[in-house]
Amino acid sequence: GAVVSQHPSRVICKSGxxxxxxxxxxxxxxxxxxxxxxxxxxxxxxxxxxxxxxKATYExxxxxxxxxxxxASLTLSTLTVTSAHPEDSSFYICSARDSSGGDADTxxxxxxxxxxxx
Amino acid sequence: GQNIDQPTEMTATEGAIVQINxxxxxxxxxxxxxxxxxxxxAPTFLSYNVLDxxxxxxxxxxxxxxxKGYSYLLxxxxxxxDSASYLCAVRDSNYQLIWGAGTKLIIKP
Numbered sequence: 001g002a003v004v005s006q007h008p009s010r011v012i013c014k015s016g017x018x019x020x021x022x023x024x025x026x027x028x029x030x031x032x033x034x035x036x037x038x039x040x041x042x043x044x045x046x047x048x049x050x051x052x053x054x055k056a057t058y059e060x061x062x063x064x065x066x067x068x069x070x071x072a073s074l075t076l077s078t079l080t081v082t083s084a085h086p087e088d089s090s091f092y093i094c095s096a097r098d099s100s101g102g103d104a105d106t107x108x109x110x111x112x113x114x115x116x117x118x
Numbered sequence: 119g120q121n122i123d124q125p126t127e128m129t130a131t132e133g134a135i136v137q138i139n140x141x142x143x144x145x146x147x148x149x150x151x152x153x154x155x156x157x158x159x160a161p162t163f164l165s166y167n168v169l170d171x172x173x174x175x176x177x178x179x180x181x182x183x184x185x186k187g188y189s190y191l192l193x194x195x196x197x198x199x200d201s202a203s204y205l206c207a208v209r210d211s212n213y214q215l216i217w218g219a220g221t222k223l224i225i226k227p
Contacts, residue, residue, distance in 0.1 A: 006160075034215075042219075043205065043217050043218065043219045043220050044161070044205070044217050046214075046215075046217075091158075093160045093161075106151070106163055106166060107151075107163075107215065108163060109153075109160040109161050109162065109163075110160060111159065111160050112159065112160040114158075
């Protein structure tokens with residue numbers, strides 16, 4: 001099946017620093033990738049849709065200057081949390097849409113990145 | 119507005135069968151997905167339905183009725199490792215996934 005990797009899996013940083021999270025589709029090309037955050041015992045919240053070669057589309061309420069997204073290739077999207085604060089601590093999950101036609105355009109998820117801001 | 123409803127929590131016994139229901143009201147419909155999510159992990163894809171009827175994959179089956187805005191996930195021969203949250207998601211006319219809040223399934227020996 002399609003595999004999506006995410007790095008790092010866990011990061012602890014000091015308040016005010018920036019953190020970059022990578023999302024890679026390993027065995028398929030993904031023109032579209034999605035970034036979610038999930039708080040404990042809550043469902044996934046879509047933050048932004050990342051399109052290869054163009055600007056990301058952010059959901060309402062998500063600050064694009066704080067959560068920088070770059071989708072430079074068909075297999076890599078990055079999310080940078082700039083000037084992180086404790087309230088940014090969360091589980092960040094990326095997914096990639098397999099547009100090859102198989103499995104009905106399914107989204108496959110990376111394993112997630114747990115960010116803790118001290 | 120768009121809405122996905124599924125029970126918050128269900129309990130079942132190891133070896134038994136459980137059915138998790140999902141009802142939806144969305145602007146358009148381009149398929150329904152079921153995902154499994156273990157605590158602290160990302161969701162994993164289980165099934166996809168776009169036409170009415172039952173899709174079977176081993177111990178898991180998923181059913182869809184588009185006219186009723188209804189789906190269920192059926193898990194047979196339950197194992198302890200099936201304890202997880204099960205997320206129902208519908209792809210709307212804009213090809214966006216609308217997520218349910220998830221059903222936490224507790225399996226007891």
